[in-house]
Amino acid sequence: MLYKRTKQISFIAIGCMLTAVVIIAICNYIVANNAKGRTFDNLADVPSREIGLLLGTSPITPDGVHNYYFDNRIKPTADLYHVGKIRRILVSGGDYTMTEKHGCDEPTAMRDSLVSHNVPDTCIIEHWQGWRTINSIDAVRNLYDFDSITIISQKYHNERALYQADHFGLNAVGYNAEPSPITSSRIRNTVREYFARVKLFLDLL
Known part of the structure; x- marks a missing residue:
């Protein structure tokens, strides 16, 4: 009887794990x-937009x-500004000083940091409620009330942000920043992103 009960629990656990894997894979x-052809690695390929959205870091x-x-997010944002791909920059993040x-x-x-990269502070808009993407x-x-933006972050982050931008009716593209050179950091963020993409759909329900 105990063996049968244990076997049933094992099948249920395996079924739940497989279901979770399938859900994560589908969301990813x-x-x-959705982001195919809308994120760019090369500066010259990025279409011009009035606003660049620098996601919090x-x-x-x-x-x-x-x-x-x-x-790795600051430099490409400054580069976009200096070549005229964006005219203003919305820096959106959280204030965690307390x-x-x-x-x-x-x-x-x-x-x-953008000012230190010769971006005029008059072209920078600060948003302090960007705790989440x-x-x-x-x-x-x-x-x-902007409707056309270039999002600047790492590629995996841009892909998720573009899906959210579509939900809000924005005309958006992404410029991909380089990831961290530290392998453990890249792995940690990649794993976290898989779960973030599941939460994305829960947020948009």
């Missing part, structure tokens, strides 16, 4: 397929070490 496929990680994702997450005001840090995308449409 839908998001990646901190110069330091929660562990207090240098964050390569920050540098928390243990980063201890950083992300929009201010991004603005200051969907908050940033929502603000583009419903707070600032």
